[in-house]
Amino acid sequence: MLKQFRNEQYFCMPYLYELGWHLKGSGIIGVTEPRRISAITLADRVSNERGEILGDTVGVSVSFVDKHCSNTCVKYMTEGILLREMLADPLLQKFGVIMVDEAHERNILTDIVLGLLKKIMKKRDSLKVIIASATIDAEFFKDFFNLKTTTKSGTRKDSSVILSVEGRMFPVEVFNTQQPCPDYVKATVDTILKIHEKEKPGDILAFLTGQEEVMDVVHLLREYIQDRPKDDLQVLPMYGTLTNSDQLKVFFTAPKGTRKAIIATNIAETSVTIPGIVYVIDSGFTKLKWFDAESNTDSLIIVPISKAAAEQRGGRAGRLRNGKVYRLYTDEEFEKLSDQTPPEMRRSDLCSTILFLKALGIDNILRFDFPSPPPAKNMLASLETLFALDGLDRNGDLTNPVGYFLAELPINAMMGKMLYNSIQMACSEEILSIIAMAQVQSVFSKPTSGQGQLMARVKKREFEVEEGDLISLLNVYTAFVRNGRTKEWCGQHYVIYRNLKRAHELRQQLHTLARNKIGMPIVSCHGDINVLRRCITSGFFPNAAYLHHSGVYRTCRGNKELHIHPLSCLYTLRQPQYVIFCELLHTTKVFMKDLTVIEPQWLTELAPHYYHKAAVKYEDR
Missing domain, CATH: 3.40.50.300 (P-loop containing nucleotide triphosphate hydrolases)
Structure with a gap:
C-alpha cells in the first residue's frame, strides 16, 4: 500500500x-x-x-x-x-x-x-x-x-x-544582506529595481507578508514605471483574496522585452510553478494566525519564517533554469530561524474544526487522532466559545438548529451565529453583505502621490460612520451595487474593484447556500443601524473591549491590552467606551480591526450567560 x-x-x-x-x-x-x-x-x-x-x-x-x-x-x-x-x-x-x-x-x-x-x-x-x-x-x-x-x-x-523521488532542480545562488534590514518593504522595492537594471533577463518573484504590503510595493513600482520612457517592467500582485482571473495573470508570458515582477504572499511559496522565475526576493517574514486561549482571541502575527519555508521560497528560482535568491536578512539571522513552521492546528482557534468533526459524527473530539494534537487549553477555550454561542449543548453535542447551522457554513462560528441571529432580527440582507466584505482585505486604495492620498481620504470619509468599520464597509458595498458594480465608479471613489468584485462573489455564494440549503429568509432592516449593531454584538460578544481609564482598550474578559488600528474609521474620532472587534493584528502593538461601536447593556442583554453585572468594592488601604 x-x-x-x-x-x-x-x-x-x-x-x-x-x-x-x-x-x-x-x-x-x-x-x-x-x-x-x-x-x-x-x-x-x-x-x-x-x-x-x-x-x-x-x-x-x-x-x-x-x-x-x-x-x-x-x-x-x-x-x-x-x-x-x-x-x-x-x-x-x-x-x-x-x-x-x-x-x-x-x-x-x-x-x-x-x-x-x-x-x-x-x-x-x-x-x-x-x-x-x-x-x-x-x-x-x-x-x-x-x-x-x-x-x-x-x-x-x-x-x-x-x-x-528526486525532483529536477537547477543551481540557485543565495545572497544574504551584510547588515540587518530595517524596512523589508522598502528593501524589496530597491532590490527589484537593482535586479531590473543590472541583471540578465528573467522574471522576479518577491515574498511579503500580506495584501497591504504587496499593494504598497506594487504602487511604488508602478509609479517608477510611469517615469520611465520605456515600459519594460510588468508588475503583478498575487495574494489569496485576489480574484481568480487576476491570480491567473501571473502565469501568462510577459510581452517580448518585458520583465515580469510578481509581488506575492506565501501563496506562491508552494503548489504552483510560475514560468520564467529566475530571481526570488525573500523578506524573511510571514503572517501567521496565533490563538491566545486566555483572552480567547485569534490574532494575526508577523513572524520570521522557518528554515524550511526559506528553502521552499528559494526553490522557486531553480524550477526551470539557474536562479538567484536575495534574502533580506543576514546569515546569522538565518541560522536563528526555527527548522519548521508550527502546525496551524497548534496555534489557531479550533471552533470550525470542532463543528466539522461533530457534524461528521465524531463525538469524542479529545480522542481524535490528530497528526499534531492541539494544546488542551486551546481545545477547552474553543469548546467554551461554541457553548457560549449555543453551538454545543452541555453534553458537547451539536445543538439543533444552531449547531448544525454553524457547521454547514464556510465561515467562522461567530460570523455564523451573527448570520443566524439576523433571521430573528430581520436584517439578514445587510449581514450577508457585511460578512462578505469582512472576508476580503482592504477595499480602499492607497495612491502613492500626495494629491491622490488626499482625494482618497476625502472619498473614504464619505462612507465612514461613527458606528464603526463594519457599517462603513456595508455603505461601500451598497453604493458599489447601486452604481452598477463598475470599475469607473470604483476609480472615482478610490476603492479597489477586484476586492469588491470578490466580495460580491462571496455574497452570492453565501446567499445561495443560506437560501437553498438552509432555507434562511433574506430580509432587510432598511437601514436601522441599531438593529445591525445589536446583531453584530450577538455574534461577536466574546470579542468585546472597553476603554480603560489609562487611555487604552482592554478585553472585557481576559483584560488584554488593545489599540484601535490606524486604518479604522474610529482612529481619528473620539474613542467610544465599548467596541466589538472581528480580528486582532500584532505588529508594534496589538491592534483591533473591523470595529463596531456598541452599548454596554447589550452584552448582558444579548449574552447574559457570558456577561453579568457585578459591583466592585474598593477598600481603603
Missing part, C-alpha cells in the same frame, strides 16, 4: 492513471491542494498535457469552479471540498486513491484531512493514500499512518512506506 510520495504531484497523477489505479481501487483518483489557484492551474496543466479539455478525464472542484463529469477519473480539489465530500460520503466510497499535496504546510484543513483519512483507512483496506511534499518530515507521517497489520505467518507488516 503506497502511503508516502515525494515529488511534483502533476508527474505522479498521470502515472497512477496510466497504471490503472483508478480501476484497482474501484474509484477515482482525488488530489487535494491547500489553495484553489493551485488546484485550478495543476488540473489545467495535466489536462493540457493529455490533450483533453478540463472537465473530462481530469476534473477540478473548488469554490466558484466545478468542472467534472461522469467520465472524470482524476479530480483536483481543495481540502475543504474533500471535507465536504466526507459529509455526504464518510468513507469516500467513490475514491480509490487520495493524494494530499503540499502536506508540509500543515494548515488546519490538512491535519483534519489526514486524521480523517487514517480513520477511513481502518474501515477501507482498498483506499490508497499518498502524502506528497518536497520538504515533508517523511518519518513522522510514516509513523502516523503505519497501522501494522499481521500476516498469516504471524509476522508484523508495515502498512506505510516512504518512496523518495
Whole structure:
C-alpha cells in the first residue's frame, strides 16, 4: 500500500492513471491542494498535457469552479471540498486513491484531512493514500499512518512506506544582506529595481507578508514605471483574496522585452510553478494566525519564517533554469530561524474544526487522532466559545438548529451565529453583505502621490460612520451595487474593484447556500443601524473591549491590552467606551480591526450567560 510520495504531484497523477489505479481501487483518483489557484492551474496543466479539455478525464472542484463529469477519473480539489465530500460520503466510497499535496504546510484543513483519512483507512483496506511534499518530515507521517497489520505467518507488516523521488532542480545562488534590514518593504522595492537594471533577463518573484504590503510595493513600482520612457517592467500582485482571473495573470508570458515582477504572499511559496522565475526576493517574514486561549482571541502575527519555508521560497528560482535568491536578512539571522513552521492546528482557534468533526459524527473530539494534537487549553477555550454561542449543548453535542447551522457554513462560528441571529432580527440582507466584505482585505486604495492620498481620504470619509468599520464597509458595498458594480465608479471613489468584485462573489455564494440549503429568509432592516449593531454584538460578544481609564482598550474578559488600528474609521474620532472587534493584528502593538461601536447593556442583554453585572468594592488601604 503506497502511503508516502515525494515529488511534483502533476508527474505522479498521470502515472497512477496510466497504471490503472483508478480501476484497482474501484474509484477515482482525488488530489487535494491547500489553495484553489493551485488546484485550478495543476488540473489545467495535466489536462493540457493529455490533450483533453478540463472537465473530462481530469476534473477540478473548488469554490466558484466545478468542472467534472461522469467520465472524470482524476479530480483536483481543495481540502475543504474533500471535507465536504466526507459529509455526504464518510468513507469516500467513490475514491480509490487520495493524494494530499503540499502536506508540509500543515494548515488546519490538512491535519483534519489526514486524521480523517487514517480513520477511513481502518474501515477501507482498498483506499490508497499518498502524502506528497518536497520538504515533508517523511518519518513522522510514516509513523502516523503505519497501522501494522499481521500476516498469516504471524509476522508484523508495515502498512506505510516512504518512496523518495528526486525532483529536477537547477543551481540557485543565495545572497544574504551584510547588515540587518530595517524596512523589508522598502528593501524589496530597491532590490527589484537593482535586479531590473543590472541583471540578465528573467522574471522576479518577491515574498511579503500580506495584501497591504504587496499593494504598497506594487504602487511604488508602478509609479517608477510611469517615469520611465520605456515600459519594460510588468508588475503583478498575487495574494489569496485576489480574484481568480487576476491570480491567473501571473502565469501568462510577459510581452517580448518585458520583465515580469510578481509581488506575492506565501501563496506562491508552494503548489504552483510560475514560468520564467529566475530571481526570488525573500523578506524573511510571514503572517501567521496565533490563538491566545486566555483572552480567547485569534490574532494575526508577523513572524520570521522557518528554515524550511526559506528553502521552499528559494526553490522557486531553480524550477526551470539557474536562479538567484536575495534574502533580506543576514546569515546569522538565518541560522536563528526555527527548522519548521508550527502546525496551524497548534496555534489557531479550533471552533470550525470542532463543528466539522461533530457534524461528521465524531463525538469524542479529545480522542481524535490528530497528526499534531492541539494544546488542551486551546481545545477547552474553543469548546467554551461554541457553548457560549449555543453551538454545543452541555453534553458537547451539536445543538439543533444552531449547531448544525454553524457547521454547514464556510465561515467562522461567530460570523455564523451573527448570520443566524439576523433571521430573528430581520436584517439578514445587510449581514450577508457585511460578512462578505469582512472576508476580503482592504477595499480602499492607497495612491502613492500626495494629491491622490488626499482625494482618497476625502472619498473614504464619505462612507465612514461613527458606528464603526463594519457599517462603513456595508455603505461601500451598497453604493458599489447601486452604481452598477463598475470599475469607473470604483476609480472615482478610490476603492479597489477586484476586492469588491470578490466580495460580491462571496455574497452570492453565501446567499445561495443560506437560501437553498438552509432555507434562511433574506430580509432587510432598511437601514436601522441599531438593529445591525445589536446583531453584530450577538455574534461577536466574546470579542468585546472597553476603554480603560489609562487611555487604552482592554478585553472585557481576559483584560488584554488593545489599540484601535490606524486604518479604522474610529482612529481619528473620539474613542467610544465599548467596541466589538472581528480580528486582532500584532505588529508594534496589538491592534483591533473591523470595529463596531456598541452599548454596554447589550452584552448582558444579548449574552447574559457570558456577561453579568457585578459591583466592585474598593477598600481603603
